[in-house]
Amino acid sequence: MEPSPLYRQLAVHYLDAIRAGSLKPGDKLPSLRSLTRLHSISLSTALQLCRTMEGEGWVEARDRSGYFVRRPRRLAIAAMEEPAAHVAPDPAQYVGIHAKVSEFVARRRQGEVRIDFSLARGAPELYPAQALQTIMMRLLRQRPALLTTAAPSRSLTPLREAAARRGMRAGMTLAPDEVLSTNGCIEALNLALRAVAQPGDTVAVESPTFYGLLQVLESLGMRAVEIPTSPQTGLSVEALEMALEAYDNIKAVVVVPHLQNPLGSVMPDAHKQRLVALCEQHGVALIEDDTYSELLDSDTPARAIKSWDRTGNVIHCASLHKILAPGMRLGWISAGRWHARVEMLKYTQTRSNEELSQWTAGEYMATGAFDRHLRRLRERLREQRERTTDAIAAHFPPGTRLNLPPGGLQLWVELPDRLSSMTVFDRALREGILVAPGALFSNSSRFDHYLRINCGWPFTDAIESGLRRLGEIACESGAVRMAA
Amino acid sequence: MEPSPLYRQLAVHYLDAIRAGSLKPGDKLPSLRSLTRLHSISLSTALQLCRTMEGEGWVEARDRSGYFVRRPRRLAIAAMEEPAAHVAPDPAQYVGIHAKVSEFVARRRQGEVRIDFSLARGAPELYPAQALQTIMMRLLRQRPALLTTAAPSRSLTPLREAAARRGMRAGMTLAPDEVLSTNGCIEALNLALRAVAQPGDTVAVESPTFYGLLQVLESLGMRAVEIPTSPQTGLSVEALEMALEAYDNIKAVVVVPHLQNPLGSVMPDAHKQRLVALCEQHGVALIEDDTYSELLDSDTPARAIKSWDRTGNVIHCASLHKILAPGMRLGWISAGRWHARVEMLKYTQTRSNEELSQWTAGEYMATGAFDRHLRRLRERLREQRERTTDAIAAHFPPGTRLNLPPGGLQLWVELPDRLSSMTVFDRALREGILVAPGALFSNSSRFDHYLRINCGWPFTDAIESGLRRLGEIACESGAVRMAA
Numbered sequence A, B: 001m002e003p004s005p006l007y008r009q010l011a012v013h014y015l016d017a018i019r020a021g022s023l024k025p026g027d028k029l030p031s032l033r034s035l036t037r038l039h040s041i042s043l044s045t046a047l048q049l050c051r052t053m054e055g056e057g058w059v060e061a062r063d064r065s066g067y068f069v070r071r072p073r074r075l076a077i078a079a080m081e082e083p084a085a086h087v088a089p090d091p092a093q094y095v096g097i098h099a100k101v102s103e104f105v106a107r108r109r110q111g112e113v114r115i116d117f118s119l120a121r122g123a124p125e126l127y128p129a130q131a132l133q134t135i136m137m138r139l140l141r142q143r144p145a146l147l148t149t150a151a152p153s154r155s156l157t158p159l160r161e162a163a164a165r166r167g168m169r170a171g172m173t174l175a176p177d178e179v180l181s182t183n184g185c186i187e188a189l190n191l192a193l194r195a196v197a198q199p200g201d202t203v204a205v206e207s208p209t210f211y212g213l214l215q216v217l218e219s220l221g222m223r224a225v226e227i228p229t230s231p232q233t234g235l236s237v238e239a240l241e242m243a244l245e246a247y248d249n250i251k252a253v254v255v256v257p258h259l260q261n262p263l264g265s266v267m268p269d270a271h272k273q274r275l276v277a278l279c280e281q282h283g284v285a286l287i288e289d290d291t292y293s294e295l296l297d298s299d300t301p302a303r304a305i306k307s308w309d310r311t312g313n314v315i316h317c318a319s320l321h322k323i324l325a326p327g328m329r330l331g332w333i334s335a336g337r338w339h340a341r342v343e344m345l346k347y348t349q350t351r352s353n354e355e356l357s358q359w360t361a362g363e364y365m366a367t368g369a370f371d372r373h374l375r376r377l378r379e380r381l382r383e384q385r386e387r388t389t390d391a392i393a394a395h396f397p398p399g400t401r402l403n404l405p406p407g408g409l410q411l412w413v414e415l416p417d418r419l420s421s422m423t424v425f426d427r428a429l430r431e432g433i434l435v436a437p438g439a440l441f442s443n444s445s446r447f448d449h450y451l452r453i454n455c456g457w458p459f460t461d462a463i464e465s466g467l468r469r470l471g472e473i474a475c476e477s478g479a480v481r482m483a484a
Ligand SMILES: Cc1ncc(COP(=O)(O)O)c(C=O)c1O
Pocket: A120, A183, A184, A185, A186, A187, A210, A212, A256, A260, A261, A289, A291, A318, A319, A320, A321, A322, A330, A331, B351
């Protein structure tokens, strides 16, 4: 990466001060003249600095008296309510998400999409293509036979080693041969569920949850029981406990402890610990989907649920898809006491993953570049999330709610007055704007007035105006409904 | 590849004459003196030519009178009997192959393997690593963002285009968007079976069949009914018909029409056609596993079963694993009327395959190099199969039977007197020689006295002596049993 220009570096400096609270809303920035002296910069650089910060919404110019720190719009938006966790969850149902998803896909195909807020995905330029390319080209030069040699089923690739090392940081003690490479986290989840449950069995999931998981359950003929989940602290362990007591056919629980999709919630360590004990006690397998941990704003690694596991009852699933290389299908699974069964299922389902991509990613992860990349990625995602939230605060109808999550690449938005997100979806699509309607995130209709909005794209004018238009469409849809 | 030395080129020339029948067993080669004149070569080159052909078993020196074409040993080996096809197949059973396979794997891990005849796999040097490497490096240079861009789920990669083109040669009319890329043929088979059948349903399979398929059925909780299959003409359509009439819960039939694994059988076109009609008439899905077609000795492409399909009832599955790039996990599926369901299952199971490898393989397949590679590969495999068969004919106990298949990379060998192949397996493993015992190829015990022997490795002295030792072990095991 090129070093950023001087005014950008200074903007980051002032931004840090605002974030840290040493400059508060209402405070005045140093005058242009003071800025030139303070930082030994030209007047035009000082001006560029102030204009940039203004453009990005951090400060506002007041008539003749200078630039003042603004109260970020996003602070004005209300947080969501906590779900009621003291009633037993609804009984398990067979999942019927394919029909909803197919309808969504079919409608999407009719429209011409200009701006896609529907995915949970980072822009390609957020990831280190060049560095990965360099490693892969070196491997190809040195070992072209990687392409023509079948991967030995037990070879300890650098990816498996890297996964074990990352696991250590998250408090797990894993040997590389306890980790199996998979085609992304989605294959890991398939294997985990096939290992611990049969068609007809019930699986407890967070509510809302990402439709990918509901699709897996439906395709495996499993039933889902949806457990209330807090936008702040994730799965309600009490509600799960009630479900386990009310229904005796629950074979597994699937949780995303960090930056849950779509909520962005993060489970406190005490909850994780209680969850491990609860599942153990009820003989229910605990499947941890760790797709997003590395996108948490903090530099201190979060502790994996599996780090409390003493009996092999926790299956840990992870992926590089959101954090390193969206163009490679790489994930992994540590299946605890189901290791042998998962190994057999993996062999039977797709055979061992290709070696070349495992070596490429694994070698990159063995260098300091990986953590440097992650820090930069988190920083950029934070900016994109904040600016997206500001735009939502500015343009969405009053009463819109969201929780600004401490990391990740998406926002979960509650529309006011139970406004149907399908209506918003349809109208937006006519204008080439795609969003993910809340209906996709549950087998119930509880989230039909929610939207999930991707913040993975760099925040450009096009994104900004897309969000503005989306807000207007939501306002119009609300007005139309009120009038009706 | 370097051009081969003169004596080698001449050896190939004489070999062709022997194969074509213009030189017959018992015929005399030209004398050394005539050879020098005929080909304008030195006496030492002529001598090298004759010694090479002698060493490889094509000619034998007779005292002072010159070199004579030998009757290849393999012609002395008897063909297998045809299976009885006029009795209804045994009722369907849940497959219990995992236990057998685990035992096999566990035993294998105890031994130190020097020579592996157990796989169905070609040696890396039989495949065009260099050419694939060149293409992949160019793609990486031109489009590094392939690594960091998630594959759009419907992108028409060169692999899908190449698969459709190859399909045309085999008589199928397929558009690229009717072909989905998969992680090898094994994922294609998983998807096909999940699309057309449920756990508990019955699937008709060839008997014997490769244990990979039996594992898939077991892992999906499906039952198998084993249909007698001819070592020459493959699946018995009459026996299948009887099974369809006797049992009404058969949802699908899986067949490998060309170079069936392990038999090496090839279905005549008339059988394929009857099979299509029969399945259609009974409302049973027909799954065609086309992994080996391109390894048929003939340069004329074999007609795919799906080429007779008019109603979308045939699902065609294929792979590059044995024919182009064992180090890449690439296959594809054309699922006929189940296309949408298979597309959904594929997304749910592993998401779209990575683009980079699809582009690499697809671009290679779009050049003439692909067919040139296939011709060379077939030629080498033919030589390896013939020499392996000669060695078996020379060293295995009398009464050993096999059919020399018209292509492919393996031989299916019947030991005499129902000699247990597990005994041979165990003894051979003690000496570092691994074979695949017949018990793995059926849910029954019908093939317990068979072995499958891989011919994918270049025929070296080590391979030759491995086969000799294997033959001795089989003889000893037989003798021990006789004495007991
Ligand atoms: C929580 C969660 N788990 C798993 C996945 C699938 O991940 P992968 O692309 O690694 O298969 C996703 C992707 O959307 C996700 O959000």
